[in-house]
Amino acid sequence: VGERSMKWYDIDVNAKKWTKEAGEIIRNSFQNELLIHTKSAPDDLVTNMDKEIEQFFIKKINETYPEHQILGEEGFGNEIEELKGTVWIIDPIDGTMNFVHQQRNFAISVAVYEDGVGKIGLIYDVVLDELYHSIKGNGAFLNEEKLPKLKSTKVAEAVIGMNVTWVTENKRINPTILAPLAKAVRGTRSYGSAALEMAYVATGRIDAYITLRLSPWDFAAGLIIVEELGGYVTTLKGEPLNLLAQNSVFVSKPGLHEEIMNDYLYKYKG
Ligand code: 2AM
Ligand code: CA
Ligand code: CA
Ligand code: CA
Known part of the structure; x- marks a missing residue:
């Protein structure tokens, strides 16, 4: 050692x-x-x-x-x-x-x-x-x-963590971007703790988690855990998170991350 x-x-x-x-x-x-x-x-x-x-x-x-x-x-x-x-x-x-x-x-x-x-x-x-x-x-x-490595999954079979705030009138994202995703997935959940929602992605209890404004302390630990298992942790634009600023946050199993980026989040310009 x-x-x-x-x-x-x-x-x-x-x-x-x-x-x-x-x-x-x-x-x-x-x-x-x-x-x-x-x-x-x-x-x-x-x-x-x-x-x-x-x-x-x-x-x-x-x-x-x-x-x-x-x-x-x-x-x-x-x-x-x-x-x-x-x-x-x-x-x-x-x-x-x-x-x-x-x-x-x-x-x-x-x-x-x-x-x-x-x-x-x-x-x-x-x-x-x-x-x-x-x-x-x-x-x-x-x-x-x-914990086992995360396996890829499809939107139609995914349960995602997302707050209803982001599909109603709000200051951070046009609700028409995430509303079609909310319809297409198997289910949505909202637990009210970013850290736990990232832990739930790590354990497969949910397949992805999307939110629009987190600070470094909300995601710093979850990022390490999810990435260790082969999951993706990015902004909603697919970029790496900034650990010294607020970020939009998109945590996902592999495969699903690409599908959501390509079919839904490509419209999000920040
Ligand atoms: P907190 O409880 O440590 O403040 C709630 O949806 C999640 O978002 C929690 O993880 C919460 O962390 C976090 N959050 C980040 N910024 C927030 C804010 N301004 N108000 C409430 N919750 C916030
Ligand atoms: Ca927090
Ligand atoms: Ca706190
Ligand atoms: Ca707080």
């Missing part, structure tokens, strides 16, 4: 340990009163737990790896302008609205990148105790179970 892979093994063990501990903190918080605030809009929520969990990770990472940088949704990490060195990209609670309204269907998303390359991806469904996990080049797992 080389020095390099020892480094990633060590980081991976800690990332998993802290993610499970953070999940435990969240599960133990359910009986406590939640402080809920809105951010940019009435549907953009944040709670004291989002902040507490992000700060939990930052403390652990700073103590153990003071040279690493951290990009977190709630802004307690570093101001990252370039992806140099080792960077942790963290969403302490992905699916905050579900966390508030349902106490389920949310996840912790943790990714570790080195010089812009994804190395470790973790998505933890806290309530179900399901950890989706990948170390680049070593496969992807749901808890201890190795």
